[in-house]
Amino acid sequence: MPNNKQILIIEDDLQISQFLQSSLKLNAYHSLCASTIAGGKRLFNEHKPVLIILDLNLPDGDGRDFIAYVRASSDIPILVLSARQSELEKVACFDLGADDYLAKPFGVNELLARVKVSLKRTAMMSLRDDLYKLDDLQIDTANNSVLLNKKTVHLTPIEFKLLFTLAKKPGKVFTHRQLLTEVWGAEYVDDTHYLRIHMGRLRARLEKNTAAPRYILTEVGIGYRLATT
Amino acid sequence: MQKPSLQLYALQLLAILILLAITTAINHSIFSTLGITGVTLLYLLVVVLAAYFCEFLVASLTAVLAFLAINYFFIEPRYTFEVAHVESWVSLICFLIVSIVVTSLVKQLKFQTLQAATATKHAQFGRTLAENLALAADVDNLLQDTCALLQTEFDKPFGIVQTLENKKYAMQIKSGAIEMPDSSLLNWVLENGKAISPYTNYWSKSAHWLLPFNRLPSLDSIRDPILVVSNISEDDSIEIFSAIKSCVDQISLAYQRLINIEKTKQAELSAQEEAVQNALLASISHDMRTPLTSILGAATTLQQPNLDALQTAHLSALIASQARYLAATTDNILSLVRLESSAQIPMDWQSPEEIIGGVTALYKNRDEIVNFEVHINEPELLIKGNASLLMQALTNLIDNAQKANLHHQPIEIEVGKTDNRINISVNDRGNGFSENFDASHINKFSTSSAKGFGLGLSIVQAIAKSHDTLFTIHNREGGGVSATLSFHAHDVENIDAE
Secondary structure, rough: OOOHHHHEOOOOOHHHHHHHHHHHHHHHOOEEEEOOOHHHHHHHHHHHEEEEEEEOEOOEEEEEHHHHHOOOOOOEEEHHHHHOOOOHHHHHHHOOOOEEEEEEOOOHHHHHHHHHHHHHHHHHHOOOEEEEEEEEEEEEEEEEEEEEEEEOOOOHHHHHHHHHHHHHHOOOEEEHHHHHHHHHHHHHOOOOHHHHHHHHHHHHOOOOOOOOOOOEEOOOOOOEEEEEO | OOOOHHHHHHHHHHHHHHHHHHHHHHHHHHHHHHHHHHHHHHHHHHHHHHHHHHHHHHHHHHHHHHHHHHHHHOOOOOOOOOOOHHHHHHHHHHHHHHHHHHHHHHHHHHHHHHHHHHHHHHHHHHHHHHHHHHHOOHHHHHHHHHHHHHHOOOOOOOOEEOOOOOOOOOEEEEEEEOOOHHHHHHHHHHHOOOOHHHHEEEOOOOOOEEOOOOOOOOOOOOOOEEEEEEEOOOOOOOOHHHHHHHHHHHHHHHHHHHHHHHHHHHHHHHHHHHHHHHHHHHHHHHHOOHHHHHHHHHHHHHOOOOOOOOHHHHHHHHHHHHHHHHHHHHHHHHHHHHHOOOOOOOOOOOOHHHHHHHHHHHHHHHOOOOOEEEEOOOOOOEEEEOHHHHHHHHHHHHHHHHHOOOOOOOOEEEEEEEEEEEEEEOOOOOOOOOOOOOHHHHOOOOOOOOOOOOHHHHHHHHHHHHHEEEEEEEEOOOOOEEEEEEEOOOOOHHHHHH
């Protein structure tokens, strides 16, 4: 099993941990398991996994502390699993640097799809992080160009900034706060209506069906991400 | 009634002396024309004026001075106090008696007039107080209004001391500038159920009058309010104290009535909550057994040997479907609990298009095939709401539409704006509701379907209520139901493309 497919699972519930391991193994991923934050830190430092699946409620602390710990030294994808449903909890995880969030209960297919997306993003970034290409859409952040069906799409400066921010890390969820800070500035973090309107206009230029978007996906109540598959 | 001051006496006396001097001068100059009868009548007029406008003492003095003036200036021998004729004595004594009688009668008349005016004022105050007490709907308003009313009537600052949970005193309700009395006084009043004032012989030197709402010694757990009256002066009579005490008794009755109403309401609410909780528990324990039985049955069947791939796939799909149903139901119950317990739900600008996108993606992720038709009739519409709750509401409406959609027609989701409202509708082509159906009478845990807790529409209704939104359901022409959430269209500032 190649080392670059090692996935670290930090989950204190034995049954969930077991079915996660089985599912990952069936899909050719090698998994490492820890049931505490301390164990997770040890395995993270020793094995340098390619992705972390993290539960939030752990016996020795809150999983969010582990996100902050990892983000201090690494950019590897972190997929959070939690029974906590509150939007504020989710946003807090994304603001700390989590890449994705899956609420319990979840289906294995959905989990595997999210794992795949996160790993693909890492792979894309390692190839060339200034070029995004999916179906008919191509975003070249180095040359400031956006092509749809090989034709240049004319965007306003704010739409460019929004799209390029998302294109920096395709597949990663950017919270409303992160996007507002990045595009408008920190003083605009509460003006979510700016974001909704401009995102609606951007989608109108890029998407065939704005109610079922292909490229710019909504994480309702949290933020947006650029599709990778 | 206030006692007149010495200054007032002096002023009145001066005015009377001037009036008597003028009258004497006039009488003296035209005595030959007026005669003794005219002179006497003019002096009597002065006595009547003094009786009407001055204090009784001054009026009586006026009568005596007038008597002496007539004797000295106009009775023979003139300019002496001697009286020459018997008829003159009779006239003088008659004048004195008439003067004193008139003065006394006027004094009595003035007193009765004053009493009548005071009685009218008290009656008017009593009526206003009684109306206030009868109409008061809550304790705070009752205390605040009556405090203000007492201040207007008695021209003194009033305050109401209440006992806080930590057994400390607070005077949040007051009318006029009034200081908090010493806590030892308040303790004594509550412990003994007695008032403090000079007329009760308790703490007679206190700067305040303290009157307890409850005339019985208070238990530690029940500590009723105390009325505090300030600006006490020596002139404040026992009548004023008794009047205020009688007001406190009336206020106390109204206060107890409101407290009892509140307690009754609280008890009814608790009983209702308990009934709802019991119904919820009964529903959960009954209805959750069905999907759990399916899951247990399918799982134990999967443990059997010799199952073919098709059977295995079928049983796995059954477990997954029942588990999803249980998860959705748990979400619904949690939402309902959150909605009913949460004081404030975080709201933000939301795009209906994004919410609908989120819901359609949810069904796609669940591998459920739902045929949607989305119509966004106006772009760039924004509503104020909570994304998760709005998604929950739409999901419940779509689930209902799907259950009713026996002919597998597309479920239409429509967003539009009419007048000042943004409407999100979920339309199906099912059998529709009966004609008597009323969306405002949706009850928790009541369902027309054999499966389910009947929570779906209750939650939509609760979410609509929390968003100050109208929720309507009506049968469509051509069959089916249209369920609509109608949001107030808030003004969103114009946003430039740049």
